[in-house]
Amino acid sequence: MRLQLSTNELAQIINGKIIQLNESVIDVVVYDSRKIGTNRNAAFFALKGLHKHGHTFCQDAYDKGVRCFIVETPIQLPEDAHVILVNDSLYALQELALHHRNKFSIPVLAITGSFGKTTVKEWLYFVLKDSYKIGRTPKSFNSQLGVALSLLELSDEHELAIIEADISEPNEMDRLEEMISPTLGLFTGLGNHYAENFSDQKSHLNEHLKLFKHCNFTFILESYASPFRRNKINTITTSPQKWNNIPSIQDSFPENRALCFEVAAFFGIEETELIEKSAKLISLSGRQEVFEGQNGNLIINDTYNIDIDALEQALEYQFSSKEKGKKIVVLDLTHVNEKRKEEIIELVNRYQPDGFFLVENNTLPNELFEATNAIILFKGSFSSCLSELVQQLKNRKHETWVEFDLRAIQQNLRYFQELIPANTKALVMVKASSYGSGDMKIPHFLQENGVDYLGVAYTDEGVTLRENGIHLPILVMNTELNAYEDIIRFQLEPAIYSIGHLEAFIDFIQQKELTNFPIHLKLETGMNRLGISKDNVAKVIEMLRKTEAVHLKSVFSHLADADNNDQQYSLKQINQFIAVKTEFEQQFSNDKRPLFHILNSEGIINFSKIAAFDMVRIGIGLFGFASNTQGLMESIKWFTTVSQVKTISAGDFIGYGCSFQAQKDMKIATIRIGYADGFRRSLSNGVGKVFIHNNPCKIIGKVCMDMTMVDVTDLDIQEGDEVEIIGKNQTMSDFAKLLDTIPYEVMTSINKRVARIYVKR
Ligand SMILES: *Cc1c(COP(=O)(O)O)cnc(C)c1O
Numbered sequence: 001m002r003l004q005l006s007t008n009e010l011a012q013i014i015n016g017k018i019i020q021l022n023e024s025v026i027d028v029v030v031y032d033s034r035k036i037g038t039n040r041n042a043a044f045f046a047l048k049g050l051h052k053h054g055h056t057f058c059q060d061a062y063d064k065g066v067r068c069f070i071v072e073t074p075i076q077l078p079e080d081a082h083v084i085l086v087n088d089s090l091y092a093l094q095e096l097a098l099h100h101r102n103k104f105s106i107p108v109l110a111i112t113g114s115f116g117k118t119t120v121k122e123w124l125y126f127v128l129k130d131s132y133k134i135g136r137t138p139k140s141f142n143s144q145l146g147v148a149l150s151l152l153e154l155s156d157e158h159e160l161a162i163i164e165a166d167i168s169e170p171n172e173m174d175r176l177e178e179m180i181s182p183t184l185g186l187f188t189g190l191g192n193h194y195a196e197n198f199s200d201q202k203s204h205l206n207e208h209l210k211l212f213k214h215c216n217f218t219f220i221l222e223s224y225a226s227p228f229r230r231n232k233i234n235t236i237t238t239s240p241q242k243w244n245n246i247p248s249i250q251d252s253f254p255e256n257r258a259l260c261f262e263v264a265a266f267f268g269i270e271e272t273e274l275i276e277k278s279a280k281l282i283s284l285s286g287r288q289e290v291f292e293g294q295n296g297n298l299i300i301n302d303t304y305n306i307d308i309d310a311l312e313q314a315l316e317y318q319f320s321s322k323e324k325g326k327k328i329v330v331l332d333l334t335h336v337n338e339k340r341k342e343e344i345i346e347l348v349n350r351y352q353p354d355g356f357f358l359v360e361n362n363t364l365p366n367e368l369f370e371a372t373n374a375i376i377l378f379k380g381s382f383s384s385c386l387s388e389l390v391q392q393l394k395n396r397k398h399e400t401w402v403e404f405d406l407r408a409i410q411q412n413l414r415y416f417q418e419l420i421p422a423n424t425k426a427l428v429m430v431k432a433s434s435y436g437s438g439d440m441k442i443p444h445f446l447q448e449n450g451v452d453y454l455g456v457a458y459t460d461e462g463v464t465l466r467e468n469g470i471h472l473p474i475l476v477m478n479t480e481l482n483a484y485e486d487i488i489r490f491q492l493e494p495a496i497y498s499i500g501h502l503e504a505f506i507d508f509i510q511q512k513e514l515t516n517f518p519i520h521l522k523l524e525t526g527m528n529r530l531g532i533s534k535d536n537v538a539k540v541i542e543m544l545r546k547t548e549a550v551h552l553k554s555v556f557s558h559l560a561d562a563d564n565n566d567q568q569y570s571l572k573q574i575n576q577f578i579a580v581k582t583e584f585e586q587q588f589s590n591d592k593r594p595l596f597h598i599l600n601s602e603g604i605i606n607f608s609k610i611a612a613f614d615m616v617r618i619g620i621g622l623f624g625f626a627s628n629t630q631g632l633m634e635s636i637k638w639f640t641t642v643s644q645v646k647t648i649s650a651g652d653f654i655g656y657g658c659s660f661q662a663q664k665d666m667k668i669a670t671i672r673i674g675y676a677d678g679f680r681r682s683l684s685n686g687v688g689k690v691f692i693h694n695n696p697c698k699i700i701g702k703v704c705m706d707m708t709m710v711d712v713t714d715l716d717i718q719e720g721d722e723v724e725i726i727g728k729n730q731t732m733s734d735f736a737k738l739l740d741t742i743p744y745e746v747m748t749s750i751n752k753r754v755a756r757i758y759v760k761r
Pocket residue numbers: 429431477558599600601602617618619620621
């Protein structure tokens with residue numbers, strides 16, 4: 001949610017009366033004072049609650065930093081609060097949602113029906129997400145409040161919105177329809193029951209239909225064709241039979257699946273892709289996933305929803321299990337209201353589990369990592385993070401994963417810190433998800449380990465860091481005009497690389513009436529990528545001296561050839577940098593002197609004695625890679641596992657295109673890695689190899705998207721055995737050479753689906 005409204009604009013939109021004025025900017029809406037986290041530019045809507053009115057929580061919200069309040073009765077708050085009075089704060093919130101919704105002219109698909117809404121929505125999301133940027137209802141936020149909150153999540157980047165709407169009383173749909181203004185509809189059906197507040201099934205159905213009155217098309221099952229026709233709603237009908245050709249392992253929900261595929265086809269998804277995705281829908285919908293955990297634990301992962309019936313079923317399943325072992329129950333009740341919470345806890349206690357934990361702050365209780373031979377049930381709602389957390393307990397034998405050794409990384413950091421003078425700062429580049437190591441783990445690790453600065457390539461990467469609790473200064477290498485807003489909002493520091501760029505940024509800062517905003521200058525010294533040329537330096541200095549808007553924090557450049565044994569080119573760059581540095585130092589008084597930095601990882605190794613200056617920028621070296629790795633520890637290993645072992649006879653072909661024909665009887669293993677993981681196809685047919693039990697195994701046939709076949713003739717190999725891609729037998733550099741590339745590219749090409757795990761060895 002990024003509303004960017006002034007408090008005045010907000011008051012106008014919701015037709016409220018300002019009773020205490022303090023202008024500020026509103027970006028997000030909050031209504032539950034317990035859930036106020038970052039409270040950046042939040043407006044607190046005091047809603048009527050089940051037990052207490054939201055007014056009671058205004059002070060609490062104020063204490064957490066909120067300064068804008070929407071209330072139904074005048075209320076006493078400190079002077080710097082902005083207070084808007086309205087008749088009905090839920091209605092006001094809906095007005096805001098409606099206003100926000102109308103800013104977008106993208107297709108908006110509204111889903112209603114008495115069952116399956118969330119399933120269909122999540123499936124649709126899954127099937128369409130690679131083709132469209134989708135904004136969708138979080139969790140099952142489908143009530144009068146939920147729909148408003150869902151709509152407020154829409155942003156410029158979205159190309160399609162999928163919004164769920166639910167009703168429990170007559171005449172509720174009109175307001176939802178008005179807010180959502182759907183262009184497309186989807187009706188999941190009504191089932192045999194009708195909600196208790198309706199006199200009969202027909203009136204319940206008619207209430208649902210109101211959602212679709214302005215839709216261009218509504219997707220429905222054939223069996224509902226006539227009421228829709230009667231109500232003059234344009235439909236696209238479907239049926240499970242129509243989609244029989246798409247295989248599915250699971251028999252349940254064929255109607256939901258048909259609706260989902262029909263919409264996907266409407267949005268241009270090809271049948272081949274549907275087939276591929278259909279195979280995965282199972283795991284999305286399959287309510288219970290049972291798998292082997294570490295330490296002999298059995299994990300029942302049932303993080304689909306947390307209604308009481310489903311929980312009871314899951315507990316029945318768990319406690320009736322014949323497997324011996326302790327029974328442990330882990331619940332995430334973050335999105336559950338207090339009353340339900342009590343009921344749920346009571347229900348679990350009835351089963352007298354050996355361990356019972358509630359997950360808080362998205363962290364698993366430590367006890368779980370110590371459990372052995374237990375049967376552990378995880379239950380939470382579809383959208384809680386629990387299903388991802390559970391993966392930490394998975395027995396890794398079934399997967400493909402990259403391992404990052406944090407102890408090695410820590411050691412490498414120290415190694416660099418020792419190479420540079422004590423008062424030289426360390427900046428670590430964490431661009432491209434920290435060189436492919438994952439979004440947040442390494443940045444947090446660095447923050448905890450005393451790094452002074454972080455660097456990223458693009459603004460969005462900096463935003464992600466800020467949104468996840470990184471408070472170190474962040475230097476952004478490449479910023480564009482349309483990113484300035486975020487630069488300011490998230491306190492990022494842009495690298496300026498041209499006069500035009502500098503002018504534009506100063507202008508922007510002045511418009512915002514800010515001063516002293518930190519910036520960095522990137523100088524061109526020989527890389528010839530981005531940078532201000534030395535001829536322009538005098539002009540830049542002149543501009544900077546004239547303005548109060550920005551404050552020059554550092555001047556830097558980048559070495560193009562730092563790993564070359566012949567140091568000539570680097571020295572030339574360094575000398576040119578020193579010349580410019582002197583020019584700056586002459587023009588800026590000591591208290592305004594910026595920091596100077598030019599060395600990357602290789603640069604530090606080779607030139608720390610002469611060119612460390614005020615700061616260095618560590619990158620790939622953190623992970624232990626450099627042309628001279630003495631003193632560094634390789635920190636990355638990449639593994640997969642064997643999924644099948646088979647014997648083939650002389651003359652048999654292997655894999656796509658029959659590119660390999662066995663000359664003798666052979667034993668082969670199929671392993672769980674392919675080019676989609678970053679295990680490139682060019683490794684096919686003997687170019688690459690992997691190691692199993694420390695034995696080299698050649699790749700035979702073509703590397704497939706998700707699998708690869710290797711020669712294991714004469715080896716004793718079982719399904720599930722670990723396969724080393726990168727590790728002690730095949731180093732990162734060996735592997736990079738096979739691919740005719742460098743570790744940087746190998747690291748950043750490992751697909752997101754490959755699990756990242758972090759160990760301390
Ligand atoms: C990526 C990057 C670095 C770090 O380079 P490594 O070779 O990985 O040490 C330093 N400075 C800039 C400007 C970068 O883009």
